[in-house]
Amino acid sequence: MEVNVRIHSVTDVERLALSVTELARTTGTCPGFVRQEIARGALKAAKVGSRVLIPVEAVRAWLGLGAPTSARGRSLTASAHTQQQSDISGVLGDLE
Numbered sequence: 001m002e003v004n005v006r007i008h009s010v011t012d013v014e015r016l017a018l019s020v021t022e023l024a025r026t027t028g029t030c031p032g033f034v035r036q037e038i039a040r041g042a043l044k045a046a047k048v049g050s051r052v053l054i055p056v057e058a059v060r061a062w063l064g065l066g067a068p069t070s071a072r073g074r075s076l077t078a079s080a081h082t083q084q085q086s087d088i089s090g091v092l093g094d095l096e
Contacts, residue, residue, distance in 0.1 A: 017053035037062065
């Protein structure tokens with residue numbers, strides 16, 4: 001009986017969390033702003049040892065991936081919502 005085993009490289013692993021610095025760099029903000037968002041409860045994070053990690057799901061929620069509204073709170077058309085999700089997913093896709 002032969003067993004085929006494929007060893008995955010580290011690049012094949014999907015990211016589960018980002019550091020404060022990684023999130024700031026990816027979103028074009030600064031680490032201080034990310035920490036402020038965590039402190040005010042707008043962005044969920046966990047302290048792991050000395051590091052603060054932000055789950056990718058929390059990043060998606062913080063960026064509003066699930067909410068089909070514009071920055072002004074207006075409902076988006078289906079095509080505008082699709083474009084918004086595509087733009088944000090592109091940013092997050094670079095991390096994975």
